[in-house]
Amino acid sequence: MADSITLRVTRYQPEVDDEPRAQDFDVPLRENWVVLDGLNYIKDRLDGTLSYRWSCRMGICGSCGMMVDGEPALTCATFLVDHAPGPIRVEPLANFPVVRDLVVDIGDFLEKLPRVSPWIVRDDDIPVDEGESLQTPEELADYKQYSMCINCMLCYSACPVYGLDPDFIGPAAIALAQRYNLDSRDDGAAKRLDVLIHPDGVWGCTFVGECTTACPKDVDPAGAIQRYKLTAAMETIKSYVSPGGGP
Amino acid sequence: MTTAHDVVLVGGGGAGLRAAIAIAEARPELDVAVVSKVYPMRSHTVSAEGGAAGVIGADDSLDEHIYDTISGSDWLADQDAVEMFVEEAPRELIRLEHWGCPWSREPDGRVAVRPFGGMKKQRTWFAADKTGFHMLHTLFQTSLKYGTIHRYDEWFVTKLVVDDGVIQGVVAIELSTGRIETMTAKAVILATGGCGRVFPFTTNAAIKTGDGMSLAYRAGAPLKDMEFVQYHPTGLPFTGILITEAARAEGGWLLNKDGYRYLQDYDLGKPEPTPVLRSMELGPRDRLSQAFVHEVEEGRAIDTPYGPAVHLDLRHLGAKVIDAKIPFVRELCLKYQNVDPAAELVQVRPVVHYMMGGVHTDIHGATPVKGLYAAGEVACVSINGANRLGSNSLPELLVFGARAGRAAAEYAAGASGPTRAGLRQADDEHRRIWRELRGREPNGNERIADLREQMQHTMEGGAGIYRTGDSLTKAVDTLHEFQGRRDQARIEDHSHTFNTELLTFLELSAMLDVAETIVYSALRREESRGAHQRTDYSARDNDRFLAHSLAHRASDGSCQIRYLPVTITRWPVGERVYGR
Structure with missing residues (x-):
């Protein structure tokens, strides 16, 4: 095994650069080093001006998503040796405006998320004194997978629809809406319906499935979207056939 | 402004x-x-x-x-x-x-x-x-x-x-x-x-x-x-990734290089096959981390490129229990240490965790x-x-x-x-x-x-x-x-x-x-x-x-x-x- 590997890192500083450029750095190639270790080596030893986000280094905070050799990935979970001999291209997440170097602006997701009311909506309020609501392991299993989203944005980066139409509400937001819709404690499905059946909601998805491939936490947003399309179709039919319903 | x-x-x-x-x-x-x-x-x-x-x-x-x-x-x-x-x-x-x-x-x-x-x-x-x-x-x-x-x-x-x-x-x-x-x-x-x-x-x-x-x-x-300063007894060497105490609560054991449950030598109880509350591996974090230091001093730890370690043994729990109760432990060990805790011993060492x-x-x-x-x-x-x-x-x-x-x-x-x-x-x-x-x-x-x-x-x-x-x-x-x-x-x-x-x-x-x-x-x-x-x-x-x-x-x-x-x-x- 070679003892070093080249990281070809995107640099962009809006005050001085007209457009992003690539810069090569040689970093030690160690068996247990991930791409993020390589970036930290650059920042600590070679060039302190490199900017990127990271925090937990254990695949749970969702900060360090980047494009590695063209694919969206958590850099803390991507081993250098798996991309040897290099050079390894490290670029900012696709489909997002670049703030600087490897940092992208995810404000769009943060603005969209509240639109799907990602919290428990109840018709009644349960006093704390009444204790916990019962929920069987089977009921928990109905939504658990969709609750595992770490908001890392890899799915938005992989999604060709979002790439073309930034108004599309996107895979993670829809999966999180489903996470609450399918929770036995929640009464908010009707409230979320309008946002989800909007043209920028589930119908925007052409079922490419890239989001599910990219997801590092097996959330399966594509499955959530397909499942909701069925629900949405049923609701639409119901609104036509039920008395007093209809558009 | x-x-x-x-x-x-x-x-x-x-x-x-x-x-x-x-x-x-x-x-x-x-x-x-x-x-x-x-x-x-x-x-x-x-x-x-x-x-x-x-x-x-x-x-x-x-x-x-x-x-x-x-x-x-x-x-x-x-x-x-x-x-x-x-x-x-x-x-x-x-x-x-x-x-x-x-x-x-x-x-x-x-x-x-x-x-x-x-x-x-x-x-x-x-x-x-x-x-x-x-x-x-x-x-x-x-x-x-x-x-x-x-x-x-x-x-x-x-x-x-x-x-x-x-x-x-x-x-x-x-x-x-x-x-x-x-x-x-x-x-x-x-x-x-x-x-x-x-x-x-x-x-x-x-x-x-x-x-x-x-x-x-x-x-x-x-x-x-x-x-x-709290040292948690079970971190993965190199990364410092935490292996939760739940791994021991579900029945995991701590072993020295001789495969011995060494905590029994530190006034923490007797080894039983299943977890006993406030005992052995379910003792408090300070006492467990201190016991580790003594094992190292006695030459009973395992040498790793990242310093001495002991073994966390989860193998006897089986893949089914591990996947049901501590799936993230398995995910972290596999993804970051390339070790499957259902089949292999996991190297761990005390790691600074909490103030x-x-x-x-x-x-x-x-x-x-x-x-x-x-x-x-x-x-x-x-x-x-x-x-x-x-x-x-x-x-x-x-x-x-x-x-x-x-x-x-x-x-x-x-x-x-x-x-x-x-x-x-x-x-x-x-x-x-x-x-x-x-x-x-x-x-x-x-x-x-x-x-x-x-x-x-x-x-x-x-x-x-x-x-x-x-x-x-x-x-x-x-x-x-x-x-x-x-x-x-x-x-x-x-x-x-x-x-x-x-x-x-x-x-x-x-x-x-x-x-x-x-x-x-x-x-x-x-x-x-x-x-x-x-x-x-x-x-x-x-x-x-x-x-x-x-x-x-x-x-x-x-x-x-x-x-x-x-x-x-x-x-x-x-x-x-x-x-x-």
Whole structure:
């Protein structure tokens, strides 16, 4: 095994650069080093001006998503040796405006998320004194997978629809809406319906499935979207056939 | 630029978000700002794995949880605070359940509980082994409901503005633009978490640099019990990734290089095939980490490229139990260590995990600075004393986050706006940050990463699991020298756009403050208690040190230690007994 590997890192500083450029750095190639270790080596030893986000280094905070050799990935979970001999291209997440170097602006997701009311909506309020609501392991299993989203944005980066139409509400937001819709404690499905059946909601998805491939936490947003399309179709039919319903 | 809020929260993790919701519910007319250096759902609460303790079982009682916590703390916890904490914890966990937290369940739908270290009964609520992740996302998503909570995501607070002992607000810099802003506030709540990054080997995320502790210390609020640093017994070598205590609660064993369950030699009970509460692998974290050091000294540890380790054995649990109860453990071992715990032994070693100490507060989260509150790991109430029990920190951030939120809201509703002297101070701070951003003339020549690494190794060498007067004195001197070298730090990045080199420098400054309070407090405590073990004072000394240490920053910048007696209510000081 070679003892070093080249990281070809995107640099962009809006005050001085007209457009992003690539810069090569040689970093030690160690068996247990991930791409993020390589970036930290650059920042600590070679060039302190490199900017990127990271925090937990254990695949749970969702900060360090980047494009590695063209694919969206958590850099803390991507081993250098798996991309040897290099050079390894490290670029900012696709489909997002670049703030600087490897940092992208995810404000769009943060603005969209509240639109799907990602919290428990109840018709009644349960006093704390009444204790916990019962929920069987089977009921928990109905939504658990969709609750595992770490908001890392890899799915938005992989999604060709979002790439073309930034108004599309996107895979993670829809999966999180489903996470609450399918929770036995929640009464908010009707409230979320309008946002989800909007043209920028589930119908925007052409079922490419890239989001599910990219997801590092097996959330399966594509499955959530397909499942909701069925629900949405049923609701639409119901609104036509039920008395007093209809558009 | 100046903006005005009623309450400013510094930190958007579990404690900060719980406080924000408490304020929004108690006083919807108040304007709340959550200022966080990362997006709130990136906060380090996300990494907590094992669970959250709260008495719920029919066979359990509040008194037993209180006793476990007090004996676990080696009698340094304040008993009035512990009583209140244990009483409120189950209600907070239920409230989180109502907000949607996906707690693991019994077949009949009730919330499930699991055993945990140092706990005599099963009372630890869990969401598989991603409890902190689920709690944080539940709190974050729930907080989106409230229109009165304004978020400042990726803003870093550089100073608390205090005039005449009263909080006036904060100065903060927006990372994406470099904009510096004064945020005036009638009350400020610190919820920035811990400072594990002052040590070289830690479970703590990169962001855990003690920012809030340093802010408070420099604003005149003392730091309490800073000598008590928790080592978690089971971290993965190299990465420091935490393998949750739940792995042992579900039946995992700790083995030395001879395959022997060595904890039986350290007065922690006899080895049984299945877990016994408050015994062996379910002993408290301080005692387990100390036993590890003795095994290394006796030559019974395993040598790895990253130092000595012991083995965590989960093989006998089988893949099915592991996948059902501790799936994240398997995922982390496979993805980051290339080891399958269902089939292989996992190398582990003690790793810095948690600060028992923090900003001195009362049971309402109030600090001695009027209008300044703190909650969560950044604070020290103290319910953890000399050693925190696993699964007490998650309910702590809920209970005290809510308490600090309510107290700050009440205070803010009756407080007045900023003083002219306060605003002038804020202007001075703007100029200081501007200067750092523009760059010094001439620039320094100290590499930030070098200073940070040297500080970390100084801390490990001087104030690790075992300390002596000599090692601590040396650490004090070295850190003093680092304070000078900090002013020689080289900053080459002068961009206003997401300048993480400036951020790294500000974080290093905070860590140097915190490191100093740790070694000073440890040097002055001439006894051994809980996580603070002095080889030159190996016994507990209740005559002199049944007291909290308070580290104050003197006007000349030096660290001064005073003491405050521990509050004892119903549990007289006794012996810590485990496994018998």
